Amino acid sequence: MTAAGRKRGGVKNIGGALQIAIDGPAASGKTTVARRLASRLHVIYLDTGAMYRALAFLALQTRTDVDNEDALVRLCDGQQIHVVLDPGAPMGFRIAAGGRELDEEALHSNEVTAIVSTVAALPRVREAMVGEQRRIASEGPVVMAGRDIGTVVLPDAAVKIFLTASVEARVARRRAQLEAAGVDVAGHRLAEEIEERDRLDRSRPVSPLVAAPDAHVIDSSSLTAQQVADEIERIVNAAAGR
Ligand code: DC
DSSP, rough: OEEEOOOOOOOOOSSSSSEEEEEEEESSSSSHHHHHHHHTOOEEEEETTTHHHHHHHHHHTTTOOTTTHOOOOOOHHHEEEEEOOOOTTSSSEEEEEEHHHHOHHHTHHHHHHHHHHHHHHHHHHHHHHHHHHHHHTTOEEEEEEEIIIIIITTTTEEEEEEEEEOOHHHHHHHHHHHHHHEEEEEEEEGHHHHHHHHHHHOOOSSSSSSSOOTEEEOTTTTTOOHHHHHHHHHHHHHTTTT
């Protein structure tokens, strides 16, 4: 995997390597909130789920079996997944796999979603991804969203948030997100997909989805993204003694 330098336009360091970890289950609103927060704080944003999705995309493209851990690790190590931290990009960063830039539609296709939790459960795949995510975070202040950021990737993050929401609220959000990205939701059984991915993400032996003991747990079921970002900004300011 490679990460081309970050685009610095408008990004100013707010002092030290501020790291904010935002974890939570599928469609809990992490990426919307993380991106909004990063933009307010003028720091870089990365959704690590996109990296696992890019690998799933590459596995499909290369017809690599999702249980073939050796081959999947080779895909991770083979410089074929490429992350560019670009706040001006539609997703807040760019990601390419196998020479093709992937948009939300490609990353959230039914095919990718169907296999991504299986691919993400493989220990050596996670090792490769975590190494790359830590390297990206070492470049400067960052808001990173995922499942294991506060527990594994950035255990020393200054602020850790665990974002939850009811299944109903998450289904509504995922539907809106997919529709906005031009994905046809007719073929999706959204509640079942979300519940099944929760089960896989929480029950895997390596880095299961769990709140870090020092995470602030926020239930966003009845909150807007703006309200959640406000709440996290308050937590960040308190942590910074402001
Ligand atoms: O957030 P998402 O739905 O795009 O994540 C896709 C999959 O990747 C999800 O099944 C869990 C996995 N994932 C992970 O295991 N660790 C992360 N840090 C981010 C995502």
